[in-house]
Amino acid sequence: DIQMTQSPASLSASLGETISIECRASEDIYSNLAWYQQKSGKSPQLLIYAANRLQDGVPSRFSGSGSGTQYSLKISGMQPEDEGDYFCLQGSKFPLTFGSGTKLEIK
Amino acid sequence: EVQLVESGGGLVQPGASLKLSCVASGFTFSDYWMSWVRQTPGKTMEWIGDIKYDGSYTNYAPSLKNRFTISRDNAKSTLYLQMSNVRSEDTATYYCSGYNWFAYWGQGTLVTVSS
Numbered sequence: 376d377i378q379m380t381q382s383p384a385s386l387s388a389s390l391g392e393t394i395s396i397e398c399r400a401s402e403d404i405y406s407n408l409a410w411y412q413q414k415s416g417k418s419p420q421l422l423i424y425a426a427n428r429l430q431d432g433v434p435s436r437f438s439g440s441g442s443g444t445q446y447s448l449k450i451s452g453m454q455p456e457d458e459g460d461y462f463c464l465q466g467s468k469f470p471l472t473f474g475s476g477t478k479l480e481i482k
Numbered sequence: 483e484v485q486l487v488e489s490g491g492g493l494v495q496p497g498a499s500l501k502l503s504c505v506a507s508g509f510t511f512s513d514y515w516m517s518w519v520r521q522t523p524g525k526t527m528e529w530i531g532d533i534k535y536d537g538s539y540t541n542y543a544p545s546l547k548n549r550f551t552i553s554r555d556n557a558k559s560t561l562y563l564q565m566s567n568v569r570s571e572d573t574a575t576y577y578c579s580g581y582n583w584f585a586y587w588g589q590g591t592l593v594t595v596s597s
Contacts, residue, residue, distance in 0.1 A: 376544075409583045418590060419527075424583035462527055466583065470543040471517075473527035 377401050377465050381474030387482040388453040396477045398463035400444045407467035410439055410448045414459040422461075423448060455481060484508035484586050486578050491591030498568055498595075504561040504578030504588055512536070512556040514581055518563045520574035521590070528574075530563065568595045 378401040388394045398408065406426035411419040421430045423439035426446055436451045450457055458481055463474040490502040504516075517532040531542035533552045540552050551564040561578050575590040 411584070418577060418587035419584070420587070421583055421585045424585075430583075430585065460525060464527075464529075464584070469541050470531075471529040473529065476525055476527070 376470055377404060377468055377472050379463055379465055379472050379474040381463055381477060383477060384475065385478040385480070387480045388450075389482045390453055390455065392453045392482075393449065393451045394453060394479070395450075396448045396461055396463075396479075398441075398446045398448075398474045400446070400465055400467075403443050404465045404467035406442055407465060408439075408441070408446045409464045409466065410437075411462045411464065412457075412459050413462065419462065450479075453479075453481070484581075486580070486586055486588035488576060488578055488588040488591040491576060491593045493594045493596060494568055495597050496569060496595055499564070499566045500568060500593065502563040502565070502576055502578075502591055502593075504563075506559045506561065506578075506580070509581065509586070511554075511559040511580075516552075516554060516561045516578060516580040517584065518550075518552060518561070519577045519579055519584070520572075521577065522574045530576075533561070565593070568593070570595050 380399045382397050408426045410423040413419045422433050422437050427439045438449045461477045485507045488504045494500050515532050518530040520528050531552050533540045537554045549566050553562045573595045575592050577590045578588045
């Protein structure tokens with residue numbers, strides 16, 4: 376199985392701050408990576424797919440980058456509604472695997 | 483509006499069987515692969531498996547393949563997850579998800595395995 380190592384496990388950011396979350400794959404996943412946001416008590420929502428494609432309706436302050444085994448999600452200007460959990464998912468090889476998650480809070 | 487509505491969760495005893503359902507609406511269900519994903523109380527996400535749009539092919543997480551079966555009824559726009567010989571570690575919220583890159587998710591159904 377491809378292991379997805381996500382960091383940090385938790386993060387506290389001030390309003391307007393730019394933050395990054397990383398996912399490292401145990402092998403090349405050829406940009407087959409998505410990022411999800413999950414707010415408390417809700418289902419996950421797709422933010423980014425194919426490493427850097429912004430899902431329709433997602434604010435442009437969210438961006439994704441990376442290739443090979445290293446990927447990141449950036450939020451440019453933290454907003455109160457960005458609090459929640461964030462997960463990466465690799466879609467390169469079965470079984471699909473998720474990162475362990477990052478809890479993002481407002482400082 | 484796209485909707486995925488799971489049902490069938492609840493409290494079950496170890497060793498029992500359980501069948502979850504997910505009714506889809508708002509998109510052409512029969513055009514898309516569909517998946518089941520679970521999230522443990524500790525928030526760990528695990529992909530369970532998926533099924534081809536016509537139901538002819540499935541993929542599973544190897545650790546679950548022998549106990550879980552995914553099926554679908556396109557006439558009813560419904561996805562199923564048959565769980566057998568459940569264990570305490572199967573306690574989780576179970577989501578159905580589909581469309582490209584899991585763009586659609588249901589609200590989840592909680593399964594608690596306990597005696």
